[in-house]
Amino acid sequence: MGRNKTYDRANALTKARDLFWAKGYEGTHLQELVEATGMNRFSLYAEFGGKEGLFLEALGNYIDEANSTYDRLLCSEPLGLANIRDYFGDIRFSRDYAGCFLINTLTEKHVVTSEAFKLARRTAKRAQELFLRNLEAAVVSGELSEERDAVALSKLLITIDQGLAIYGIVTPSNRDKSGIVGQLDALLGPSIDAATSPA
Amino acid sequence: MGRNKTYDRANALTKARDLFWAKGYEGTHLQELVEATGMNRFSLYAEFGGKEGLFLEALGNYIDEANSTYDRLLCSEPLGLANIRDYFGDIRFSRDYAGCFLINTLTEKHVVTSEAFKLARRTAKRAQELFLRNLEAAVVSGELSEERDAVALSKLLITIDQGLAIYGIVTPSNRDKSGIVGQLDALLGPSIDAATSPA
DNA sequence: CCGATTTCAGAACGATAGGTCTAGAATACT
DNA sequence: AGTATTCTAGACCTATCGTTCTGAAATCGG
Numbered sequence: 001m002g003r004n005k006t007y008d009r010a011n012a013l014t015k016a017r018d019l020f021w022a023k024g025y026e027g028t029h030l031q032e033l034v035e036a037t038g039m040n041r042f043s044l045y046a047e048f049g050g051k052e053g054l055f056l057e058a059l060g061n062y063i064d065e066a067n068s069t070y071d072r073l074l075c076s077e078p079l080g081l082a083n084i085r086d087y088f089g090d091i092r093f094s095r096d097y098a099g100c101f102l103i104n105t106l107t108e109k110h111v112v113t114s115e116a117f118k119l120a121r122r123t124a125k126r127a128q129e130l131f132l133r134n135l136e137a138a139v140v141s142g143e144l145s146e147e148r149d150a151v152a153l154s155k156l157l158i159t160i161d162q163g164l165a166i167y168g169i170v171t172p173s174n175r176d177k178s179g180i181v182g183q184l185d186a187l188l189g190p191s192i193d194a195a196t197s198p199a
Numbered sequence: 200m201g202r203n204k205t206y207d208r209a210n211a212l213t214k215a216r217d218l219f220w221a222k223g224y225e226g227t228h229l230q231e232l233v234e235a236t237g238m239n240r241f242s243l244y245a246e247f248g249g250k251e252g253l254f255l256e257a258l259g260n261y262i263d264e265a266n267s268t269y270d271r272l273l274c275s276e277p278l279g280l281a282n283i284r285d286y287f288g289d290i291r292f293s294r295d296y297a298g299c300f301l302i303n304t305l306t307e308k309h310v311v312t313s314e315a316f317k318l319a320r321r322t323a324k325r326a327q328e329l330f331l332r333n334l335e336a337a338v339v340s341g342e343l344s345e346e347r348d349a350v351a352l353s354k355l356l357i358t359i360d361q362g363l364a365i366y367g368i369v370t371p372s373n374r375d376k377s378g379i380v381g382q383l384d385a386l387l388g389p390s391i392d393a394a395t396s397p398a
Numbered sequence: 399c400c401g402a403t404t405t406c407a408g409a410a411c412g413a414t415a416g417g418t419c420t421a422g423a424a425t426a427c428t
Numbered sequence: 429a430g431t432a433t434t435c436t437a438g439a440c441c442t443a444t445c446g447t448t449c450t451g452a453a454a455t456c457g458g
Contacts, residue, residue, distance in 0.1 A: 001436025003424040026225040027310040028387070030416055040436055041417075045235070051416065080311045104306045106368045107298050111226035124369045148385075152378035155366070159379055163362025170323045178359055179351035185346075187385050201404025202454040229446055239406055240447075250446065 009047065012037035017058035021101040025055055025112050056116050062101045063123050074130040079137035081144065081188050084157065088181045091164060100165035128158040144188070153187070160184075208246065211236035216257035220300040224254055224311050245361065255315050261300045262322050273329040278336035281385050282365065287380045290363060299364035327357040343387070352386070359383075 012131040015036040019028045030051055034041055048054040105112055105120040132154035138144035164177060214235040229250055233240055239285045247253040272286040304311055304319040331353035335344035363376060 001426045001432075003436075005435065024223060024225065024307060024310045026306065026312060029414085031414085040438080042419080042437085045417070046435090061432065064393040099308075103365055106365060107303045107306050108223060108226065109298075109368060110221045111223060121369050129355075149343065149378065149382070152382050153385075155370075155375060156359070156379045156382040157345050159362035159366045160358055161362070162365040163358035163360070165303055166305060166361040166365070169308060169359045170320050176354060179348065180355045182353050183348070183386070186352075187382070200402075200457040202406070203454095204405065228444085230444085239408080241407085241449085242405065244447075245405085 005043070007037060007039045007043065010049075012039055013054075013058055013061045016054050017062050017101065020046060020055055020058050021062070024104060024108055024155055025051075026108075026118075035191065044117065052113055056119070058063060059101065059105060059116055063119060066102060067126070070127055070130055074127075074134060078141075079134045081134065081138045083134045084131060085184070088161075088184055091161070091177065091181065099169045100162075103162055103165045109199065117149065124158065124162070128154050131157045156187070200239055204242070206236060206238045206242065211238055211246075212253075212257055212260050215253050216300065217263050218304065219254055220261070223303060223307055224306075224315075226294075254311065255318070258304060258315055258318060260301065262318060265301060265322065266325070269326055273333060275327075277340075279340055280333065280337045282333045283330060283387060284383070287360075287383055290360070290376065290380070295317055297298055298368045299361075302364045308367050323357065323361070326360065327353050329334045330356045355386070 013123055015038075016033055019032055019036050023032075030041065030044075033039075033051070033054065034044065037045070044050075044054065048057055051125065053164040069090070070087075073090060074083050076083060089179065102120050105116060106124070109117050114178055130151060132150060133155075135148075139146050139148070139150055151164070160180075164180065167180070214237075215232055218231055218235050222231075222366070229240070229243075232250070232253065233236075233243065235255050236243065238246065243249075243253065249255055250300050269286075275282060301322055303320060304315060305323070308316050331349060332357075334343060334349040334353055335346075338345050338347070338349055343349070360381075364377070364381065367376065
């Protein structure tokens, strides 16, 4: 009973996400959110509780998508270096906008709510954990020398992952990113065969 | 003639830089700047022209320091891999605050003035250029195999450089960063002797 | 010590921020 | 059709934004 909504909740979240993504929390004003989402202020408050709630849910929306990419590429059996190569091979397609919303939120640590910041940080740590699992599997299978420090390497990989988002702001060229990702062979070994030349 | 200033310009710039660094352009409010710098609003406008001018000059101040670090470590003769190792060896000491002001500004692309954004981007590109020069010198001296793609590798290095700033927000541990930097041996060869094992 | 000059402290400005409220339009049950 | 309910559009609220202005305090030349 009652009047029908003229907005679509999922679409509104997407539009809000894009705005927060591009302009950050403080840089995005409620009036812009109203115009972009097609919601009036009243409905925006009834639905999301306000700017903070909308931000948190928009970030959650972004992170859900990011996690599904992580799951698809970094959790597929068998775990190993191929997953990591696939992930970085895919990266240049997925993030070509204004960097990465998750990372932008990390840099806004002292502006967003601690809940939002922790959500972003938790997601970043999860990605590192997934890298690590694949590296450890690669050591077990002999793909990666057991002399390599898998933990440190997983941290380097998440560092590169995050760095690519920043690099994409400075140089939004997918061709460039491909060149960078190609350099990972030096870290993981070429993709054809496993690294089989210990010193 | 006239009353003496009660503020120190250089100190005010440092304080403003720290605020913008931590909270970004929109996240930093004029009242906070007034309190942190010790300047009254009138003087702040007379001296810097307003919030935008103060931001630009604070960013310039940060970038001048960053460039002097780049110059000291990446321009010392002879150019080569040792410079790059020194740079990354030094990095864990220099950036332990809320990430990197330069990178935060990049993520605020759609919020800051285009002048500020371009200043940040120009600095990032210069760093990449310095990496490249050292890599090319390393190829000439035989430190680095000439089969390596120095351009792509320089892009990977700046990606790691930028990624470390983000990583430091998620995990502000210098020990962690040391572990990551140690992994660079796999990219550049161990630091004792040059990489001398072509396929 | 006086008048010109410069800075200070903070009041005041218009604009706009995030948030709330209301009158009316649209819907669904009876 | 009537009525209760739900949403819309936008006016409205207070607070605060970045900015400007004002009168008093401090400094210097004469």
